Every structure is written in C-alpha cells, then in structure tokens.
Amino acid sequence: MHISETIHTDYLIIGSGVAGLRASIELCSKGNVLVATKDLPTESSTEYAQGGVAVALSDEDEIGIHFEDTIKAGDGLCNEEAVKILVSEGPERIIELINWGAEFDKEGLKLSFTLEAAHSRKRILHAHGDSTGREIERVLIKKVSTMRKIKKASFAMAVDLIVEEGRCIGALLLRGKEIIKCFSKATILATGGAGQVYSRTTNPRVITGDGMAMAFRAGGYLKDMEFVQFHPTALYAPGIPAFLLSEAMRGEGAILRNINGETFMKNYHPLGELAPRDVVSRAIVSEMIKTQSTHVYLDLTHLDEHFLKQRFPTIYSTCLKFNFDITKQWIPVSPAAHFIMGGVETDTDGRTNIEGLFAAGEVACTGVHGGNRLASNSLLEGLVYGYRAAHGAINYVEDKQPPSLNDKEVISGEILYMDSDEIMNVRKELRQTMWERVGVIRCGESLSMAKNRITPVYDKLSKVIFLDPLALELKNMITVDLLITESALARKNSVGAHYRTDYKEKFPGWEKHLKIRKRDRYIEIF
Ligand code: FAD
Numbered sequence: 001m002h003i004s005e006t007i008h009t010d011y012l013i014i015g016s017g018v019a020g021l022r023a024s025i026e027l028c029s030k031g032n033v034l035v036a037t038k039d040l041p042t043e044s045s046t047e048y049a050q051g052g053v054a055v056a057l058s059d060e061d062e063i064g065i066h067f068e069d070t071i072k073a074g075d076g077l078c079n080e081e082a083v084k085i086l087v088s089e090g091p092e093r094i095i096e097l098i099n100w101g102a103e104f105d106k107e108g109l110k111l112s113f114t115l116e117a118a119h120s121r122k123r124i125l126h127a128h129g130d131s132t133g134r135e136i137e138r139v140l141i142k143k144v145s146t147m148r149k150i151k152k153a154s155f156a157m158a159v160d161l162i163v164e165e166g167r168c169i170g171a172l173l174l175r176g177k178e179i180i181k182c183f184s185k186a187t188i189l190a191t192g193g194a195g196q197v198y199s200r201t202t203n204p205r206v207i208t209g210d211g212m213a214m215a216f217r218a219g220g221y222l223k224d225m226e227f228v229q230f231h232p233t234a235l236y237a238p239g240i241p242a243f244l245l246s247e248a249m250r251g252e253g254a255i256l257r258n259i260n261g262e263t264f265m266k267n268y269h270p271l272g273e274l275a276p277r278d279v280v281s282r283a284i285v286s287e288m289i290k291t292q293s294t295h296v297y298l299d300l301t302h303l304d305e306h307f308l309k310q311r312f313p314t315i316y317s318t319c320l321k322f323n324f325d326i327t328k329q330w331i332p333v334s335p336a337a338h339f340i341m342g343g344v345e346t347d348t349d350g351r352t353n354i355e356g357l358f359a360a361g362e363v364a365c366t367g368v369h370g371g372n373r374l375a376s377n378s379l380l381e382g383l384v385y386g387y388r389a390a391h392g393a394i395n396y397v398e399d400k401q402p403p404s405l406n407d408k409e410v411i412s413g414e415i416l417y418m419d420s421d422e423i424m425n426v427r428k429e430l431r432q433t434m435w436e437r438v439g440v441i442r443c444g445e446s447l448s449m450a451k452n453r454i455t456p457v458y459d460k461l462s463k464v465i466f467l468d469p470l471a472l473e474l475k476n477m478i479t480v481d482l483l484i485t486e487s488a489l490a491r492k493n494s495v496g497a498h499y500r501t502d503y504k505e506k507f508p509g510w511e512k513h514l515k516i517r518k519r520d521r522y523i524e525i526f
C-alpha cells in the first residue's frame, strides 16, 4: 500500500463540529493541533442544530433544576457526576462563547430563553430564530482561524486509528487518493453520531458512525448503543429529506393532529405536545398505525404569521421550498432517527479505555444522557466535554513519554474495491432494515431479523480494508448497525428511548448499562 505522506502533530482531532472545534481551541496553547474533517469544516450536525442550547442562565432558572430535568429525561440511567459537570460548567462555556462573538437572540437587552419538551423552565438559548448550531459553528471556526497552531485538513477522512501496544498513536487519513499516516501524542475522536444508519434521519450525510466503528475496531469499549433518540417531527413527504421541524415549535404552541385532524397527545401523556421525545415519537407511531397512515400533522396555523416567520425563518423558508407553508397548512411529519445516547465509553475527562485516545460530543458516551437525552443538551455537551477532553489529553501528554513514532506499517489485510452501485444498494437496504426492525418500536423478533440480515454483511466487510470513502462508510455503518442491534437484543426491558413490545416494562436488572467490545472476530457484551 502506498502511503503518500507521513505527518506528525502533538494533538489530532477527528471532526470539526462543536466538540472538535471547542477542544482544538483549548489545545493550541500546548502544542500543534491538526483538525481532520471528512468534508467541508462546517458539514456536521452542529451546523444544522435548530432549537437551541440549554443552559441555566435565566433569572427563573437554577443549575439544580437543569440537573433534575436532565436526570428525569435519562430515565434512571444518567451518570450523575457527568450531569453535574454539564449543568454547572455549561454557563461558563456559554458566556465564553458570547464573549467570542456568539449572537444569541435577545428580548430587549436580555437573552431570550424558550421552552422545549421535558424542561421545567424556559432555558433554551437560540440564535437567528432557528439557526443556533450555525451561529455556534461560525463563532468557533472564526476563533480557530485566529490560532496559528491549529491546522485544518478538510476532506480528510479518518480510516482507522493507529494503535500500538494498546496505545493510540494517531490515525490513517484518506484525502482524495492520498493515504496519510498521521502520528499524534494524543487523539480526540469528535466524529458525531450515527443517524445515517437509518433510512429516515435528520442527520447530515457525513454522520455515519465512523468514530464509533473505528474505536470498536481498535479495541475500544462502546456503551448504551441501544439508546437511539427518534425526533418526533421530521417533514414527511415522498422524495423529500426528513427535514427537522424543531421541538421549539411545540414549545411555542404547535399542535399535533392525526390524519383525521384529531389532537391526540393528551391521550398519551399529561404534558401533551411537550411530553418527553420518546413518548411523543411512540404516540405518533401509534396514531399512524391506528389511522393506517404514513404521517401525522404539525399544526401551527393558529399562531401569528409574522411571529412564525421571524421565530423560525430557516424552517419557514425550507418548508416553503418543498411547497409547504407552515403559516397556512398543517405540515406532514413523522419520526426520524436524530441522536444516539450511546457511544465510545469515556470518563468525564474524555478518556477512553485505549491509552492516548479521547472522545467528546455525540460520538462519546459519558453517561450524561442516560437512556434519553433532554432536548438541547447536546450542543452544551459538545462545549463542556470538548473542553474537558482537551484538558484530559493535555494532562495525558504531560504525564507520558511521547510514543516512539518510527515509520510503521499500519495497513495489513486485504484491500477490497467495491462497485459504487453495489455499495449504494447494500447501504439503502441496510438503512431500511434498521428503520423497520430496530426503530422507534422494537421486539425480539424484529431485532433477530435485523441481526440475521446484518451479520453476513458485517462478516464479509469487517475482514477487508477499503480505501474509498463510500465503501469505508458502509463498513462503519454495518458495524454500528450490529452494535445497536446486538445491544437492543440484549436489553430485555423498556427504558428511555429503547422500547420493546415483548418487554414493555423495566424488568429487574434494567439499571445495568450494556458495554460492547470486539473479541477476535466476535463481539462481546459485558
Ligand atoms: P458533529 O457536529 O456531528 O460533527 C462531527 C464532525 O466529524 C463533522 O465535522 C464530520 O464531518 C466529522 N467526521 C465524521 N466522520 C469523520 C471521519 N471518518 N473522518 C473525519 N471527520 C469525520 N442539539 C442541541 O443541543 N440543540 C439543537 O437544537 C439540536 N438540533 C439538531 C438539529 C439537527 C437537524 C440535528 C441533526 C441535530 C441536532 N442536535 C441538537 C444535536 C446536535 O446538533 C449534535 O448532537 C451535536 O452538534 C454533535 O456535535 P459533535 O461535535 O459531536 O458532532
């Protein structure tokens, strides 16, 4: 295999969303930093985040109340220490962002806070109405651009981590047709979630679970992979992407109706439209089954037209592009895969079980979200835990002898080339399988069917090496498919966002977290 280039950096960050960028800012005073990212620097879930960022900064709020709401949403599975850190360090990270130029919406001179499901206070800061993620990404990229020691490599896809004697010493990157061996003293995974493993998802195309699959192949432990959050309200229309209609719309008074025009949420939960996300998603699926329809409606027509256009400008204009006017029509919606609570297991300083490897943001599982994430907690997570993972990495590098970075052979195994039509066909079918069998509502039978479909493809693809992005993504996606499905099969109870019709309750042992790792050719749940 021809390696085009070998490079050395003190810190390698993989991913340029909120977690990766925030980490890089912290690291640059301690050494050289390389931020490698798969596409344009902005292409990330962060960029598309709408509703806002939750933070206990309003006069009516307290850190303790944010803590309680987060714990409650997590349904008994949160790591309390991680939640305490999130809510108490969150305000400092947000104020710092404002000082760097973030323009959150205001009412007069005061920051404007909105309400989202399962929050007991108005605590969601937003920017330009419904473009909060874009504003955060803008400010972080601008800040990074002033820092000489941070280098950015766009369109550089991480293929695999380089691990020697149990220590991560960098990663192999693919840039065009070039293979780059990047050695680093510490590496931070910030590759985001895995929404693209489902056929209906709000996540952008780049979010294919790469970091989770790479960590798994390298011997990393993954945790809570059965907990996938399905957002209740993504646009539903044939041939149109599952564009998100923010929960903040229900926070501002939007109503759900079934296809007969009947409101239904109060039949499922006393909080109605503002019930926890998993409850709303399941209620929608139940109504869709009951009325034999593909969708329900989100009705905003009773709200002031001027207010809607001003408060949700991006959603208004995007829906209009697809011929839906949110001010005049009920909008067809149904759930879509949105966020994964599980990921690469880390402690609260981003450390994984592999020496020299750290993870932050959606790719990581600190346990902060438990079985279900409280809305708008993940942008905050990226800021707080991106910062902390950077400090974890700094401490590690200061404590340890630098790794010996001789020129090593890092690729071994058969390199396979797959036809792109074949890749796209397999990818499409597997995404559909995940949606139909490992989706909002699961059972042993559906999960076993998915496993039987996924396993032979996994067995074939996991043995070979790919050096083109599409095939690599497929290999990563099939790995994550298997991790989610195996974990969902092993969890024989319903808790948080994981709901099984054959185990509808929290049966004894539900408090146990499931971890998963690679053992030779097999996977082990422990
Ligand atoms: P991301 O922002 O997803 O960034 C991941 C980065 O890794 C990207 O740059 C990607 O290109 C790169 N990458 C991936 N694989 C590789 C690879 N192999 N090699 C190199 N680079 C790679 N959360 C909230 O708190 N509030 C909201 O209002 C909100 N709204 C949302 C709306 C939408 C439509 C979506 C999809 C999510 C929303 N979320 C929201 C969730 C939140 O946006 C994400 O959880 C969060 O932004 C994740 O940040 P991150 O830095 O971990 O990953």
Ligand code: SIN
Pocket: 049, 050, 051, 052, 245, 246, 247, 248, 338, 374, 375, 376, 377, 378
């Ligand atoms: C939304 O705006 O509904 C998404 C918020 C989130 O995922 O936290």
